Amino acid sequence: MSLLNPPQREAIRYLDGPLLVLAGAGSGKTRVITEKIAYLIESCGFNPRNIAAITFTNKAAKEMQERVNKLLAGKPAQGLTISTFHALGVRILREEAVTLGYKPNFSILDSSDCLAIVSELAGSVDKANIRKLQSLISNWKSALVSPDQARKNAQDETETLAANAFASYSGTLQAYQAVDFDDLIALPVALFENHPAVRDKWQNRLRYLLIDEYQDTNASQYRMLRLLAGPRAAFTAVGDDDQAIYGWRGADIENLRGLPRDYPNLKVIKLEQNYRSTVRILKAANALIAHNEKLFDKKLWSELGHGDPITVTVCGNSDQEAESVVMKLQAHRFEHRAAFGDYAILYRGNFQARALEQLLRNQRIPYLLSGGQSFFDKTEIKDLTSYLRLLANNDDDPAFIRAVSTPRRGVGASTLQALGSYAGERRLSLFAAAFEQGFAQRVPARQLAPLLEFCEFINRLQGRAGKEPAAQVMPDLLAAIGYEAWLFEHDEARTARIKLANVQDFCDWLGKKGAEENKTLFDLTQTIALINLLDKKDSEVDAVKLSTLHAAKGLEFKHVFLIGIEEGVLPHREAQADNRIEEERRLMYVGITRAQRSLHLSYAEKRKQGRELIACQASRFIDEMGREDLRFSGGKSETIPDKAATTDRLAALKAMLGKASPG
DNA sequence: GCACTTTATGTTTTT
DNA sequence: CATAAAGTGC
Numbered sequence: 301m302s303l304l305n306p307p308q309r310e311a312i313r314y315l316d317g318p319l320l321v322l323a324g325a326g327s328g329k330t331r332v333i334t335e336k337i338a339y340l341i342e343s344c345g346f347n348p349r350n351i352a353a354i355t356f357t358n359k360a361a362k363e364m365q366e367r368v369n370k371l372l373a374g375k376p377a378q379g380l381t382i383s384t385f386h387a388l389g390v391r392i393l394r395e396e397a398v399t400l401g402y403k404p405n406f407s408i409l410d411s412s413d414c415l416a417i418v419s420e421l422a423g424s425v426d427k428a429n430i431r432k433l434q435s436l437i438s439n440w441k442s443a444l445v446s447p448d449q450a451r452k453n454a455q456d457e458t459e460t461l462a463a464n465a466f467a468s469y470s471g472t473l474q475a476y477q478a479v480d481f482d483d484l485i486a487l488p489v490a491l492f493e494n495h496p497a498v499r500d501k502w503q504n505r506l507r508y509l510l511i512d513e514y515q516d517t518n519a520s521q522y523r524m525l526r527l528l529a530g531p532r533a534a535f536t537a538v539g540d541d542d543q544a545i546y547g548w549r550g551a552d553i554e555n556l557r558g559l560p561r562d563y564p565n566l567k568v569i570k571l572e573q574n575y576r577s578t579v580r581i582l583k584a585a586n587a588l589i590a591h592n593e594k595l596f597d598k599k600l601w602s603e604l605g606h607g608d609p610i611t612v613t614v615c616g617n618s619d620q621e622a623e624s625v626v627m628k629l630q631a632h633r634f635e636h637r638a639a640f641g642d643y644a645i646l647y648r649g650n651f652q653a654r655a656l657e658q659l660l661r662n663q664r665i666p667y668l669l670s671g672g673q674s675f676f677d678k679t680e681i682k683d684l685t686s687y688l689r690l691l692a693n694n695d696d697d698p699a700f701i702r703a704v705s706t707p708r709r710g711v712g713a714s715t716l717q718a719l720g721s722y723a724g725e726r727r728l729s730l731f732a733a734a735f736e737q738g739f740a741q742r743v744p745a746r747q748l749a750p751l752l753e754f755c756e757f758i759n760r761l762q763g764r765a766g767k768e769p770a771a772q773v774m775p776d777l778l779a780a781i782g783y784e785a786w787l788f789e790h791d792e793a794r795t796a797r798i799k800l801a802n803v804q805d806f807c808d809w810l811g812k813k814g815a816e817e818n819k820t821l822f823d824l825t826q827t828i829a830l831i832n833l834l835d836k837k838d839s840e841v842d843a844v845k846l847s848t849l850h851a852a853k854g855l856e857f858k859h860v861f862l863i864g865i866e867e868g869v870l871p872h873r874e875a876q877a878d879n880r881i882e883e884e885r886r887l888m889y890v891g892i893t894r895a896q897r898s899l900h901l902s903y904a905e906k907r908k909q910g911r912e913l914i915a916c917q918a919s920r921f922i923d924e925m926g927r928e929d930l931r932f933s934g935g936k937s938e939t940i941p942d943k944a945a946t947t948d949r950l951a952a953l954k955a956m957l958g959k960a961s962p963g
Numbered sequence: 964g965c966a967c968t969t970t971a972t973g974t975t976t977t978t
Numbered sequence: 979c980a981t982a983a984a985g986t987g988c
Binding site: 649 | 966972
Binding site for chain 2: 981
């Protein structure tokens, strides 16, 4: 590993007050954070449990943890916090739940759970607008706007409707003893503001804070940071305004601008040397981002040589684009004797991965898909987690409804409706209401019996879930509900087997995690909502990485393919209207700067949109990169082989590669 | 009233 | 292509 350059060293050593590090892409941002953690522990005598590093994704947290472990070889940093904002929020809330009127076993709802609640509350609103309501509510929460304030400030009908839904939504969550993702930040903020003693306790516990990707903080996260940092303001924030790509989620670049205002003694250090990419790639990235209005002036430079020209491939349609990318990748890999793991294919939307996946599978090219549907979003896993959630928190009505009806056990819509209205009148959870005499009088015995049987089953299991390890309870739970048989009854044998394997993976994960971290089933239930992928060390697997541009931030790859560089896709159609083009441009910038050695762009002249083919144009971003370093190929001038011919060529190429490089 | 089958429908990005 | 509402047998 190379030596630290002067600004990097300064950023690591500076401890006299709040510090902002403006770190361009590939300038060693993560390295500054990890080395600073090591410096604090080894040279400054900090206790690891007094240091917290905060990231935005679990992946980034994990990678940072690994790098810190390597730096502190031999001496594991006991109690060091490296987590996402949300995971830190959960930790605070679990400890302080009672002060806020929650029980420690509160449930965490994911966005689809919340969507279902909003849609129930706003019954008459049509489907397309429900999502708008949800995102309005979420934006208010992350801006720390109360339902009352939202109602007062509502600009139009939709906002009034959403503000009203917001009020009842908050009440509903409280009744369920549940929180959503935004609450994981907003509730600790409220806690710290209303209970100075609790705030002081946490300020004293987390004595030095390091924040990664600072440009992506929203108002509530910034407030949480300020409350945690307190008057001592011992923190290092690292960010790059050119990589702010979470505006749609409430991230506000004003937080970057506001930092010098809120902390007059703020020290600012810029990292401008890029250690990642070739000059050509960097030049294109700089040319592109120059079209945005700049907040801070930064000039990235590199000493890594010119490198290959950037290629731009024009394809007839999106299927041909996928084929061309896979073919080019194979040829490139052969020519450069590179490994599969040196390649990443990046795209704007998850749907673009489909065609690629199929092709890669056909070609037996190993690949890893990151982002997209989370493991814990799969129906079979959500079925099981609903049982776990209900075990941990009897008030979790959505979990109750899902668990009681999967598998079917003679409790149907009308019974649940009766239960729901009774529970509403008596202000009880569904679970508690089921045991009441008053409810028994309202429904016929043949409806009540299966319901009570289910509730008693949950009661019996609950005793065990608190005491026995997950690995012991889960198999019994599965057997008792007959889940395996139910899967094979409902799905084709092939899908049922896949689902069953996922269920098995899930149980193994619970067992492993429970044993490793000595956690009860209850503890594990709460972390599930926040975890995206099963633990797999991506870097250790020799496979092509498929990722959305958002999920690729913070990563780097030797060779990068950026696909779908079209008007309507990147920049996205929905982003054309407002001033959101700049964010799309930053997204493109993030994509370009992931590449170390080579960069390959492509776009299709026609793309399927819904049912029909739509004509597409090259993205404006291609021209903005400056044409002199781009090399174009394909397009109308070139004859495009039909699918069968392409497949033959792929087969021939594959045979050739097979002979050339066994294994 | 319950469970299962068909039909419509809809896609940005993530914690 | 996968999920979600409406429709049909029991």
